[in-house]
Structures are given as structure tokens and as C-alpha cells.
Amino acid sequence: MDSNNDEALDIIVTNVVATFRTRCHLNLRKIALEGTNVIYKPEVGKVLMKLRKPMITASIWSSGKIICTGATSEEEAKLGARRLARCLQKLGFKVRFSAFRVVNVLAVCSMPFAVHLIDFTKNNRPIASYEPELHPAATYRIKNLKATVQVFSTGSLTITGPNVQSVASAVEHIYPLLYECQKPRCK
Secondary structure: OOOOOOOOOOEEEEEEEEEEEOOOOOOHHHHHHHOOOEEEEOOOOEEEEEEOOOOEEEEEEOOOEEEEEEEOOHHHHHHHHHHHHHHHHHOOOOOOOEEEEEEEEEEEEEOOOOEOHHHHHHHOOOOEEEOOOOOOOEEEEEOOOOEEEEEOOOOEEEEEEOOHHHHHHHHHHHHHHHHOOEOOOOO
């Protein structure tokens, strides 16, 4: 990120998706009747449970698999998952917290300049695609990091990746490519 002006880019993590297993069968009807902040969806076969601190929404299946969304860091996702497991223990289930892993991280970042998307996709043709009729952003996929970056003409980026480190690496990887395709400043 060494350009004329060395300013740090703020990468704001907006959502962390994590999964874990309880290693026991869960009675969804019992969770729906006795749990707090619960929405029972029998047609889908799951229960949604919300926590206030940290702000997390969990999809709970009867098999014991739980998906947590809404956390803003990997640590907060783990804390929320453990708190959820504790809530299920208090309802009488023999829950054992296991197989926790962060599945997906969504982050946003704003470049200090606007980007000329057509030039950007022409320069990075095989891995960058831009279909203005379908979506206002250019998509740039980084296979070795397993990250996808949506680049908007305003310079805003939406980055998805398997963890926070890969999201940060994706921004470091794409910055020089965007810098050479920046729009000239209006005076």
C-alpha cells in the first residue's frame, strides 16, 4: 500500500458466520416453547434464536448443528456460540460445544479514490468480471485466499473470505490493482 500518500485503510468486519455442533439431538419444539428470543420454523425444520449481547442470530437444527450469524469478530462469534450452547444446556439438553469453526467473514472497505471499473476489468480479465446490466460492481476472485472482492465505482469494496486474515490479505492484494485504475479527481 505504498502510494504517494500513506494512509491506512479501515477494514470494517460487518458479519462473521460460524458453525458448531452440540453432539446431541435437540428437540426444537421444547426449545421453541421454553427458550427466550426464539422463532420456530417447523416448515424448514429449524429454530432461530437471537442473543442480545453479542448480537447474534443462530439457526438451530434438530441434528445439533448450529449456524451463528451477525457477529463482528471471530472472538465475538465464538463467545456468542458458547453462550448459545449454555442457553441450550439450561433448557436441559446435554450439549457439548464442539467443532466450532468460522465459515465466512464479510467486510467493507472504502478506497480514498474512485475506480474506473472498465479499465480495472480489462487489466485483470481472467479473474475480474464486470456486468453492468446485472450488478453495479466488478467481481474479483482471489483463488489462493478463497476471497471475493466486489469493487464499486465509488471505491467501496465488499470482501468475503473464510477468515479475517484472508480478508485483510485480499485488500492488500487488490489495492495496487485499483490504484492504477483510479479515476482522475475533479477540480
